Amino acid sequence: MLALQKVRPGSGVHFNTIAKPENIAAGEVLIYVHFAGICGTDLHIAHWTPGYESMESAMPVTLGHEFSGTIEQVGKNVPADVIGTRVTARPSTTCGHCEACLKDDEDNCTSRKGVGIGRNGAFTSYVCVPYSNCHTLPDSLDMDIAALTEPMTVCAEAVATTEVAAGQTILVIGPGFIGQGIAILARSRGAKVVIMGRDDGPRLKNLAAAGFQHLIDTSDVDMETALSKFAPFDAIIEAAGVPTLVAATLPFLKKRGIFTVVGIHPRPAEIDLTTLVRMHQQIRGSYRAPAADWDGVIAFLDGHQDLMRQLISHTLPLTDALIGFQAAHDHVASKVILRMGEI
Ligand SMILES: [Zn+2]
Ligand SMILES: [Zn+2]
Known part of the structure; x- marks a missing residue:
């Protein structure tokens, strides 16, 4: 599958062909990606502005942390009946065993990995995330608008x-x-x-x-x-x-x-x-929102879809991602959404 990746430190992003994930880790799900937004963070990563050096150990890594999709497969410890659920996901994954994690204090995990930054993201057809990071979308919420949830x-x-x-x-x-x-x-x-x-x-x-x-x-x-x-x-x-x-x-x-x-x-x-x-x-x-606030934001998006769609200035196929990066960089775009597959 085609993936937009950061392959090495320095300026630039690259298209690579990578394998569809086969073994889904315990507690994780495989999501078929519908839409994924380009964020200021992606521009910083592309230009390699200071502050992202920790990504090096994850490279080559697929970018994309704002997305919507459908759960297609589940790993161990995830009920099979969630297959087919339309979701978005919090991109910040936690280690599960540091002091903060053991207290359910997600925000203070000392070895967090960002989907699309420290582990593979959604600028491709499939992405794996912990099921506990997923938020179910109402049927009435369109998938392009749902990709706006994280920002x-x-x-x-x-x-x-x-x-x-x-x-x-x-x-x-x-x-x-x-x-x-x-x-x-x-x-x-x-x-x-x-x-x-x-x-x-x-x-x-x-x-x-x-x-x-x-x-x-x-x-x-x-x-x-x-x-x-x-x-x-x-x-x-x-x-x-x-x-x-x-x-x-x-x-x-x-x-x-x-x-x-x-x-x-x-x-x-x-x-x-x-x-x-x-x-x-x-x-x-002000930075990342707590997990408890996500469903409220999803409800707001669901209730304001026409308004929110006005903020999507570009909807492009993944193959045109670099056009989207340029439009975002040039301040021409408000939000660029990449379309991954057929929906
Ligand atoms: Zn972002
Ligand atoms: Zn932790």
């Missing part, structure tokens, strides 16, 4: 971390898919949402189509003038990964406001901490 859990976690509430005015920095998902979930909580990007015409247009009115492209307008119209913000959520934007936007956050960082930053940010102290502001980080 939307990241968005849900960011909105929860920021304690977004009805009536607040929230600034979202970075209109990529994560920023877009955050904007949608913050709006669904009743917040007024302002979204800021730079050279982000296509992505901001997507957001306009999704009903957002307060859109700022700082390649067209002066950032400070544009933000002043809405400031002070009750909270700011940063999903751009541009370190200088932290200091540049903090002055627009209200006293005791929350600034949540979701972006992955290539360099440290310089911040005026004395002003932060006097303004009694908080900076929080």
Whole structure:
């Protein structure tokens, strides 16, 4: 089967032909992949930005960690009647025997492996994952939308971390898919949402189509003038990964406001901490969502399929994956979904 892989450190990804997995490990299932999304993480892996060195021991490794599919085979200790179940899966797999795992504390496992990062992922026809990582999809949820579950859990976690509430005015920095998902979930909580990007015409247009009115492209307008119209913000959520934007936007956050960082930053940010102290502001980080939140996100997707489909800018066959990587890299795409097989 065709697979898009990382075969060696350094820039680039490669198509390889690999064997369909035969022996399914105990506790695991073999999933026939329908759709898998390209994520910012995949771009970082392709460009080999620092922070992914631990992948080397897994190479060649198939990428792809945001996916939907159907269970086709089961390993030992998994009931055979789950065959045929439509699922998505949490990509973070745990070791099962460290101190945290023995306490059922998945998030703190010390030797986690990411599907599509530290073990084979879903940019191919079949992927194996632990059955305990799977979440059943409602019949009404289309498989392309279901492939958005993992990134939307990241968005849900960011909105929860920021304690977004009805009536607040929230600034979202970075209109990529994560920023877009955050904007949608913050709006669904009743917040007024302002979204800021730079050279982000296509992505901001997507957001306009999704009903957002307060859109700022700082390649067209002066950032400070544009933000002043809405400031002070009750909270700011940063999903751009541009370190200088932290200091540049903090002055627009209200006293005791929350600034949540979701972006992955290539360099440290310089911040005026004395002003932060006097303004009694908080900076929080937000990353992976707990397993318990996944079914709620799946229900949200099921109830908002038309809206969510507007965020899928490209649906491409796996063979066109590199076109998708380029579109994502060029900020033309909101979300690129790769189609794996016949459905
Ligand atoms: Zn991702
Ligand atoms: Zn563990």
